[in-house]
Amino acid sequence: MSSAPPDSAAAPAAETVPIERTWWERRGGTVTVALSRLALVVVLLAVWEWSAERWFDITFTSKPSAIWTRLIEWHQDGVLWANTWVTLEEIVLGFVLGSAAGALAGFLLASAPRVYRVLDPFVMALYSIPKVALAPLFIVWFGIGTNMKVLLAAATVFFLVFLNTAAGVREVDRGLVDAVRLMGGTKRDIALKVILPSSMTGMLTGLKVAVPYALIGAVIGELVASNRGLGYLINDAAAQFDTAGVFATLVVLSVIAALLNLVVGLFDRWVGRWKPLEART
Structure with missing residues (x-):
């Protein structure tokens, strides 16, 4: 009688051949x-x-060659870089401060549902205030120095990051939380290993949305009261009817926004390494 072949004699599994692209x-x-x-x-x-x-009056619209000429002039006399550095410092400090405070507050308050329900209408009321309306008040409180612009940018960023982080925390899969509890997980385990990773998507969305608002907050502060920075350059150029100068400043602000978005995008990729490939796109 023939016996069945041993397991060792079974046909080997097909090997996975990497696709060369x-x-x-x-x-x-x-x-x-x-x-x-x-x-x-x-x-x-x-x-x-x-x-x-041909079609427009360049007094009002300028043209790319004139804008480029103005950027070269400002570069050569040092005006461009001195004022860009001032605004960039205000934007970065305001963005970091507002993002850190917003993410922390959103995570902590959304983790306590009853507290969040009590504070939610007050947060929304503060969020609804136009930030430009806060500029005169901030001048009274903090003067016209760098601190005022940094805090105005931080206040603008805070609510966006707070609301998106809180939304991410509140949308965490409750079944997953219950499963961790059944396996003996502590509140600390749930907070750090379930809620925090799951809420990162909301926080990162808030960071991406907040980048242009950090610029808005800093530039508004400079437009209202400042003698340096890109907002000051816009005011000065507009007062002289220098449309090319206004557009040149807007170009620099656009470049700063693009670079900050690039940094946030790289941070998003680094944080999202644990996600499946299809979830990262």
Whole structure:
């Protein structure tokens, strides 16, 4: 009688063969998007330059070549970098301070549902106040120095990060929390190993949304009362009817916003390494 073959004689499992992709197959989509963006910018600038003196009065619209000339002039006499550094310092400090306070407050308050329900209408009332209306009050409290602009930017950022972090905490899967409790997890385990990682998506969304508002808070403070910074440059250029100078300052602010968004995006990727690949896109 023949006996069944031993397990060791079973057919070996099929091996997984890695798919070899070319550089273009891996990076082609990203390169195409980047080139498309560059082409769009070039076309828009070319149309603007060509039509500025034909269709529009350059006194009001300026043109890319004049804006570039103004940036070169400010670079050569040091005005650009001195004022950019002042505004950049205010933006970064305000963003970090407001984000840290908003994330911490959102996590702690949303983890205590009853406390959050009590404070929610007051938080929304404060959030609804236009931040430009706070500038005169902040001047009275903190003067016209750097502290006023930093705190105004932080106040603008705080509510966005707070609300998004709190929403992330409140949307945590309660079944997962109950499962950790059944396995003997403590409140500390639940907070650090379940709620905190699950709420990161909301917090990161708040950080991304808050980047332009940090710029808005700092520049509003400079527009209201300042003798340096990019907001001061905008005021000074507008007072002299220097449209090219106003646009040049807006270009610098756009570059700062893009760089800050890039940093937040890199932080998002670093924090989200634990997520499945399809959840990172």
